[in-house]
Amino acid sequence: MNEISTIKPSTPKDWETDQEVRWCPGCGDYAILKAVQRTMPEIGATPENTVFVSGIGCSSRFPYYMETYGFHTIHGRAPAVATGIKLANPDLDVWIITGDGDALSIGGNHTMHLLRRNLNCQILLFNNEIYGLTKGQYSPTSREGTRSPSTPFGSVDHPAKPCAFALGSGARFVARGIDVHKNLPSVLKAAHAHQGAAFIEIFQNCIVYNDEVFEPFAAKPNAAQGQLWCEDGKPLLFAGGTKGLALDMERLTLKVVDVAEGDWEAAGVIVHNVHNRAIAHMLVEMPFGPFPMALGVLYDDPAPTFESAVVAQNAAASEGKIADLQKLVARGQTWMVDKAPHPL
Amino acid sequence: MATAAHQLTPEEASANPVPEAIVVRFAGDSGDGMQLTGGQFTLSTALAGNDLATFPDFPAEIRAPQGTLFGVSAFQINFGSARIDTAGDQPDVLVAMNPAALKTNVEALKPGGLIIADTGEFGQRNLDKAKYAANPLDDGSLDKWQLLKLDISALTVEAVKPFGLGNKEALRCKNMWTLGLALWMFDRDRAPLVEWLRAKFAKAPSLAEANIAALNAGHAYGETAELGAMGIAQRQVAAAPSEPGLYRTVTGADSIALGLVAGVQLAGLKMFYGGYPITPASAILHSLARLKEYGVTTFQAEDEIAAVASALGASYAGSLGVTCSSGPGIALKTEAIGLAIMTELPLVVVNAQRGGPSTGLPTKTEQSDLYQAVYGRNGDAPLPVIATRSAADCFDCAIEAVRIATQYMTPVMLLTDGYLQNAAEPWKVPDMRSYTPFPATHHTELPPEGEKFQPYARDAKLKRPWVKPGTPGLLHRIGGIEKALGTGNIDYSPSNHQAMTDIRRDKVMGIDVPDQAVAQGSTSGALVVVGWGSTYGPIASAVRRARARGVDVSHVHIRHIWPLPKNLGDLLGSYENILVPEMNTGQLKTLLRDQFLVDAKSLTKVSGQPFRIAEIETAIAAFFDNIPDNEGGELPPDNSQLPSQEAINP
Numbered sequence: 001m002n003e004i005s006t007i008k009p010s011t012p013k014d015w016e017t018d019q020e021v022r023w024c025p026g027c028g029d030y031a032i033l034k035a036v037q038r039t040m041p042e043i044g045a046t047p048e049n050t051v052f053v054s055g056i057g058c059s060s061r062f063p064y065y066m067e068t069y070g071f072h073t074i075h076g077r078a079p080a081v082a083t084g085i086k087l088a089n090p091d092l093d094v095w096i097i098t099g100d101g102d103a104l105s106i107g108g109n110h111t112m113h114l115l116r117r118n119l120n121c122q123i124l125l126f127n128n129e130i131y132g133l134t135k136g137q138y139s140p141t142s143r144e145g146t147r148s149p150s151t152p153f154g155s156v157d158h159p160a161k162p163c164a165f166a167l168g169s170g171a172r173f174v175a176r177g178i179d180v181h182k183n184l185p186s187v188l189k190a191a192h193a194h195q196g197a198a199f200i201e202i203f204q205n206c207i208v209y210n211d212e213v214f215e216p217f218a219a220k221p222n223a224a225q226g227q228l229w230c231e232d233g234k235p236l237l238f239a240g241g242t243k244g245l246a247l248d249m250e251r252l253t254l255k256v257v258d259v260a261e262g263d264w265e266a267a268g269v270i271v272h273n274v275h276n277r278a279i280a281h282m283l284v285e286m287p288f289g290p291f292p293m294a295l296g297v298l299y300d301d302p303a304p305t306f307e308s309a310v311v312a313q314n315a316a317a318s319e320g321k322i323a324d325l326q327k328l329v330a331r332g333q334t335w336m337v338d339k340a341p342h343p344l
Numbered sequence: 345m346a347t348a349a350h351q352l353t354p355e356e357a358s359a360n361p362v363p364e365a366i367v368v369r370f371a372g373d374s375g376d377g378m379q380l381t382g383g384q385f386t387l388s389t390a391l392a393g394n395d396l397a398t399f400p401d402f403p404a405e406i407r408a409p410q411g412t413l414f415g416v417s418a419f420q421i422n423f424g425s426a427r428i429d430t431a432g433d434q435p436d437v438l439v440a441m442n443p444a445a446l447k448t449n450v451e452a453l454k455p456g457g458l459i460i461a462d463t464g465e466f467g468q469r470n471l472d473k474a475k476y477a478a479n480p481l482d483d484g485s486l487d488k489w490q491l492l493k494l495d496i497s498a499l500t501v502e503a504v505k506p507f508g509l510g511n512k513e514a515l516r517c518k519n520m521w522t523l524g525l526a527l528w529m530f531d532r533d534r535a536p537l538v539e540w541l542r543a544k545f546a547k548a549p550s551l552a553e554a555n556i557a558a559l560n561a562g563h564a565y566g567e568t569a570e571l572g573a574m575g576i577a578q579r580q581v582a583a584a585p586s587e588p589g590l591y592r593t594v595t596g597a598d599s600i601a602l603g604l605v606a607g608v609q610l611a612g613l614k615m616f617y618g619g620y621p622i623t624p625a626s627a628i629l630h631s632l633a634r635l636k637e638y639g640v641t642t643f644q645a646e647d648e649i650a651a652v653a654s655a656l657g658a659s660y661a662g663s664l665g666v667t668c669s670s671g672p673g674i675a676l677k678t679e680a681i682g683l684a685i686m687t688e689l690p691l692v693v694v695n696a697q698r699g700g701p702s703t704g705l706p707t708k709t710e711q712s713d714l715y716q717a718v719y720g721r722n723g724d725a726p727l728p729v730i731a732t733r734s735a736a737d738c739f740d741c742a743i744e745a746v747r748i749a750t751q752y753m754t755p756v757m758l759l760t761d762g763y764l765q766n767a768a769e770p771w772k773v774p775d776m777r778s779y780t781p782f783p784a785t786h787h788t789e790l791p792p793e794g795e796k797f798q799p800y801a802r803d804a805k806l807k808r809p810w811v812k813p814g815t816p817g818l819l820h821r822i823g824g825i826e827k828a829l830g831t832g833n834i835d836y837s838p839s840n841h842q843a844m845t846d847i848r849r850d851k852v853m854g855i856d857v858p859d860q861a862v863a864q865g866s867t868s869g870a871l872v873v874v875g876w877g878s879t880y881g882p883i884a885s886a887v888r889r890a891r892a893r894g895v896d897v898s899h900v901h902i903r904h905i906w907p908l909p910k911n912l913g914d915l916l917g918s919y920e921n922i923l924v925p926e927m928n929t930g931q932l933k934t935l936l937r938d939q940f941l942v943d944a945k946s947l948t949k950v951s952g953q954p955f956r957i958a959e960i961e962t963a964i965a966a967f968f969d970n971i972p973d974n975e976g977g978e979l980p981p982d983n984s985q986l987p988s989q990e991a992i993n994p
Contacts, residue, residue: 017821019833048816053657056824064821064834069813071660072823073653074683080650084657084665085813087641088616092661092813110653113646310641318637325609328638329602329739330773333536334592335391337583 012037015047017067028179028204029058032126033065035184036095042185043192050093053082055102058133059126059204062097076107079114079123083306086119090307093192094121100141101131104160108140115169117306118196122188125162125199126179128206129213136209148209163284163298166199167277173198174280174299178218179205183229183296190297196305217293228292230283232274232300235264238292244269245291254282256291274300364581365424367432368526371449372441374408374417377519382419383768384523384540388532389423390593390770393583396423397881399431399954400766404623404707411465411473416448425582429881431767433956437529439522441465441496443474450486458490458576460525462518464497492576494565496521503561507554517558524562531580534563587772594771596735596764597627600668600694603742604628605638606776608664610743611750611784614639616658617666618651623706624762625668625696648676652693656680659689660822662786662812664746668694670762671713672703678721681755685725685848687822688800688808690749690756690784692742697761697877699952708952709763711877712928717757718906718935724845726852728752729906731759733880736771738764741903743779750784752855753807759905761927763954764878786810790817799832806851853907860909864888865898868918871967874944876902876932879925879955886960897964902932913940921967923947925960 015037023029040050050068054060056075063070069092073081078096086094096114103111103125114123130148131137137150141162145154163174173194177184179202191198203214212219217226228238228245236245241259246268248255259267273279280299286292368385372378379400389396399420408415422432434454440446442465450459466481480486481493500521501514509517520541527534538556545552566578594602608615617640619629633642641663645651648669655665669677674695684691697713699705713720717729728748732741738760745758787809791797799820800808811818820832828835829843863880864887865872875883880901887899900915902908916922916936922944924933930946937944947963949955 047819049814051813063823066821067819069819070821070823071657071687072821072825073656074679074824077649077653077680080645080653081657081660083643083645083650084616084618084654084659085661086657087643087654088614088658088661088663089812089814109646110650113650310643314636314641321637323609323638325606325638325776328605328635329776330590330592332592333387333391334590334773335393336590337393337586337588 010041010045010047012041015040015067017065019064021065022061023058024208026207027058028128028206029062029126031179032124032184032202032204033062035179036066036124036188039185039188039192043189045093045192049091050095051082051085052095052097053078053085054097055099055107056133057099057102057131058128058206059097059099059124060102076102076105077110078102079107079110079119082121083114083117083119086121086307087310090120090311094119096121096123098123098125100125100127100129100139100160100162104162104165105140108165112165112169115166115171115197115199118170118172118303120196120305120307122191122198123200124188125201126204127162127201128204128210129159130206130210132206132209142210161284162201163199164281166201167281167284167299171199172196172299172301172303173297174284175200175297176203176293176295177201178203178214178295181218181295187296190300194300195302217288226288226292228294230272230274230294230296230298232272232297234272235269236272237264237269243292246270254286254291274298277301365422365426365428365432366437366530366579366581367420367422367435367454368437368439369418369420369435369449369452370439370441370522370526371416371418371445372439372519373410373445374403374405374415375410376417376441377516378402378417378419378441381519381523382421384537385526386421386593386768387540388527388536389421389530390591391536392530392532392581393586394423394425394581395428395584395586396421396768396770397428397431398422398768399763401953402707404705409473411442411444411470413444413448413474416445418445418449423581425584427584429885430954430957431881433958439526441518441522443470443476443480446480447474447476450489453489455488456490458492459486460492460494460522462496462522463493464495490575492571492574499561499565500558503558504554507550507557509550509554513551514554517555520555520558521562521565524559524564525566526562527559528563528566529576529578531578534559586770590773591770592773593768594735594739595627595766595768596732596738596760597624597696597766598631599735599738599771600732600742600758600760601628601631601635603739604632604666604692604746605635605640606739606779607743607746608640609638610779610781611664611746612781613750613784614663615641615666616655616663617642617668618645618653618655618658619643619668620645620648620651620673622648622670622673624698624765625670625673625694627765628668628694628696648673649680652677652680652691656684656687656689656691659684659691660687660813662810664690664692664750664784666692666694668696670696670698670706671700671716674713674716675720681727681757682721682723682725683824684755685721685727686824686827688753688848690753690810692745692749692756692758694742694745694758694760696765697759699762699950705952707762709761709878709954710927710950710952711759711761711879712931712950713759714876714905714928714931714935717759724849726849726906727755727757728852728855728904729757729759731877731903731905732764733875733877733901733903735764735767735769737880737903739771739774744903747782748855751782751807752805752851753810754852759877761878784810786812786815787818788815796831798830800827800830802847806847806854855907857904857907857909859911860900860902860915862915863899863901865891865896867898867915869898870896870919871921871923871964872898872900872916872919873960873964874900874902874916874922874924874932874936876905876926879927882955882957882960883925885957886964889957889961890964895964895968905932905935908935908939913942916940916942916944921945923963923967925949925955925963927955
C-alpha cells in the first residue's frame, strides 16, 4: 500500500522492515532494535523524515531493519556522512548507529568532531567491548587483559571510556543504557528531545565473543548494587536507596555513602543536575566496582546546534544578494575587446 | 621537409617566430611579495589587451629563512600581441630581488636577456646565503646578459620617506617600486593599480599612499634615468587579436569554482562542498566559501575522509556533493568514492594534481594521478574521469562533471593540476544563456498499487532514481554491501554480483561523451601528438610552430579520460605515429596502448615544472629524423638552444 504514514500515529510494527534480521540469536542488538522501534511512535517520529546512518560492524546493520530512510556507510564514517545529510537538509531526524570499534577506533576522529560541532542528531554507540563481525578481536573499550584471537596473551592497552571521550569532545548530552533494560526507551526519548548531538552508550552483550561481560552490573541479581539510574533533580541513590553518592570535598571526587533510614540529605548524597558538567565528568569516570555504574541521562545541557549556525550564516551572507550567474562570471576587473577579430 | 607537407594556414605561417612576445620573470624572497607583483603585472597586461599566460612558482615553505636558495619565490608571465599558450620557455627579463633569486633563475634567462637586480640586497650576508663566492654583479659572470644594477631598496626607502614608515615597512614597498619600473618598461597604465592599492589598504591609507609613491617612483625612474643609454628602451606590445567581448583574467582554481556553481545552477540543485585544506586544491574552497547566495554550503571537515563522506551524505540528501583535494587526499577519499559508486549517488571529486608519490612536491605540478583516477579503487569500480586543459577550460569541464554526475548518478573525477590552479589567463566571459540547462530530478513518484519501490530500477541510461530522504512512500535503505538488482536489498548471490558489476561498468561505459576532435592539423597523417590536461599549452605551441615549418603533425587533446571518446581508437589508428607528452612516466600512453592496441610513444617529464615548448618541438623533430625515408626531416632552427634529447623516452 502507498499509505503516507504521517496521517495516522505509527505503531512499533510500522518501523519494521521486511528484511530478515541477521544478528546471532541472543544478541543484545535485538533488544536495542525493539527499544528503538518502540520509541519511534512515542516521540511522534515519521518514517520518511527519519534517517538511520551507520558505519560498519554488527550494530551497523541496524538501518536495514528500520522502515525509514537508511544509509549503511563505511567503517567509522557515519558521523561524517550524517553531517552532510543534516547540513543538506536540517529537517531530517538523523540517528547514527555505531559500535565501540566503529566510533572510537577507526572513526574516533569523526565522533569527536561531530560532538564538538554539536550536530543535532542521536548517536547510539553499541558498546560490546569486542569486534564481533570480524570474529572476536579485542576493541578499544575492551578491558585490560582481554584474551582474543589478536591478543592470545591478553590485551595490554588501556580501554577508552566512551562517555568520558564524549564529554571531553564537548558533547552536550551524554547518557548510558543497557540493551535489555526497560529504561532504554526513556533514555532514547530524552536523547531525541535534546536539541544537539545526543550521545548514548548502550551496553550491549555479544553472546558469541564477549558473553556476560556486563553481568556484574547488568544481570538482574546485581542490578540493585551495580546500577545507579541518574534522574535530574533526584538524589543519586542506589542499592534500593540504602547507598548514595556524596562529594568527597578533600579529594574533589565522589564517594559512596550509606543512607540510613532514607535520610539521604543527612548522608550528604548529592542531587543530580543534568546541567552540571563537573558532576557528569565524575559520573563517567567512576570506576565500576568501588562504585556502581552510572546510567540514564548523565548530562543534558543544550547549546546552539551546528546546522542551525550554518543555516543562519548562509542566510546572513546571502541577504540582499541575487544569485545572478552572469554577474558572477563577470566579476573582478574586466575589459572590453570591441574590434572585430583581425587575422594574425 | 617532412614527408607529407601541407598548405600553410595564415595562422601557421605567422606562428613562428612570434615577434612580439615577452617573457618576464619576477624572482625574490618568499617575503618579497613576488606573487602579488606578478599578479598585478598580469592584470595590467590583460588590461592592455595582450594575450598572456602565467606561471607562479613558489616554495612549499610559507616563510623560508630569508635570503636562502630554497626560499625563492618566482612569478613568470608570457605576454604578447599574438596567441600565447604557455608561460614561456625562457625569460627575456629577470627581476632578481636578491642573490638567491638571481642564482636560482638566471640560467633560464635567454642569452642577451635583461637582468634587473636590487644591489641593495647584494651584501655579503645574502651572497653567503646564496652560496656566491664573489658578487656576481661585479665579477663579470653575468656578461652574456644585459645587467641593470639598481639599489631598489634605497630608492624605495627614499620614495616613501614622507610617509614616516619604519625601515622594515618601507622596504616592503620594494615590490611596488619594481612593478612601477616594469610598468614603465612596457608602457602600462598605473591607474588600475593605484585604485587597487587604495582598496587593499583602505584601513591604512598611509600604507596605500606609500605603496603608490613607490610605484610612481619606480615608474618615474624609468622615465627620467635615461635607461635608453644603457640599451633599455620602453617597449610597446600591441594588443593581441581576440574575439570581441568582455574579458577578465581567471585562474584555474577560480574557474573550477565558477564552473561548479554554474553546473549546479544548470542542474537546478544546491551544492554542498566538503573540503579539507591541501595544496594546491584549497583555493577552490576559498572561492566557494564566498558564494553562499548561489546555494553553496561549504564545510571544512576534520579530514579528507570526512570531506568526501559529508559530500556523499549531502548528495544522498538531495544536494550535489563536491569535494576537492590533491593526490594524497584523494588516496584517503578512495573508500568513500567506492561507496559512491556502490550506492550510485552523484558526487564530483576534483583532484588538483601535484608532484607525488606521498607528500611529494606539494607546490609543484605533475599529472601523475591518471592511474589513480581511472583505476585506483578496490573492486571493479569504474567512474568517469575528465581532465581540464587550461584555466578557462576548467569552467566548462566543471560543468561537464556536474552534468555527468547528475545525469548518470555517479561520482565523477575531475583532474586539474597545480600549474592550472595557480596560472592566470584572459578569459572571455561566457554568455550563460548559451548553456543548456540539464535539470536533475529527485524521484517522488510512488510505485503502482501493490508494488514496492525499487531504488535500483534503471532507466535507458542505466541510471537509478535519486530519492531524497523526506520523500513520503519511498523509504529504502542503501549501503556499501552488494545489492540486489532492483530492490537494492543486501544480496551476496553469485549471479547478482556478476549482474551488478556488469551494470556498473556498462553504465559508465555508456556515458554520452562527445567525439574526439582534432585540436590542430588533420584527422590522419605522419604524427599525432596526444595530450591531456595542462600540457595543452606547450603542445599546441609546439605543433603550431612545427606545422608552420610544414611538418605533418597534428594535435589531439583528450578531455574525457574515462570513458574515452568512442571514435578515439579509429582516429589514433589513422596516424602513422603517436607521441604522448605527459608530466608523469607514461600513464595515458599505457591507457591508450591498452585500450586501442596502438604503438603510442612517451615523452615524459616529472621535474615539477611544466613542459617547455622547445622540449616538445625537439621530440616532434626527432620523430621525423628517425623516419628512414624522411629526406632530412624538418628540425627546429636552432638546436643549440634546445634541451638535451635525454628527455625523450620513446
